[in-house]
Amino acid sequence: MLTERELQISPIVQESVLHNTKTLTTLHNLTASLFGVGAGILGLESYLGFVFYLVFSLITSALVYAFRVRPGLIQESHDPGKSSMERYFRSSIELWTGGLFEGLSGFVLTWTLFYGLVRA
Structure with a gap:
């Protein structure tokens, strides 16, 4: 966690953190649909399909x-307070x-669609 002095010297712009979060969520939603296409074409069923989604x-x-994140952390490593993930996201868990859960519905929809198209 950054101290108040470090935040005054180099403030974290909350709009940028929010933009990074939205971009990451959009990326996960798009790739979830692509993973659904892959799982449907491969004919995965039951838990194997969900494991496929989780792994990818x-x-x-x-x-x-x-x-994207690691090169930014390396470039800023000369400043001790700036090498935190919190400069880009609210927490590392968010990355x-x-x-994961927002893209799940898109995954299931495309998974069942392409499974039905391939197996029909």
């Missing part, structure tokens, strides 16, 4: 962390599980 959603979050 976590991979998506890991890729966002690796290519990993933020869009």
Whole structure:
């Protein structure tokens, strides 16, 4: 957590944090539909389909962390208070599980649609 002095020197803009959250949620919603297409075409059923969604959603979050968040943390590592994930998101949990439940309905819809189209 940043101290008051650090926030005065380099304030965190809440609008930017909110924008990052919305962008991540949109990404999870779009990829959830793509994962549903993949699970339907592969013919996955029951728990295997949900495990497929969970694994690939976590991979998506890991890729966002690796290519977007981590380089920003490395560049700002010379400032001790700025190397926190809270500069980009409200918490680190939000990065990993933020869009997990929001994208679930889109996943299930496209999963059942493409499963029905392939198996018909």
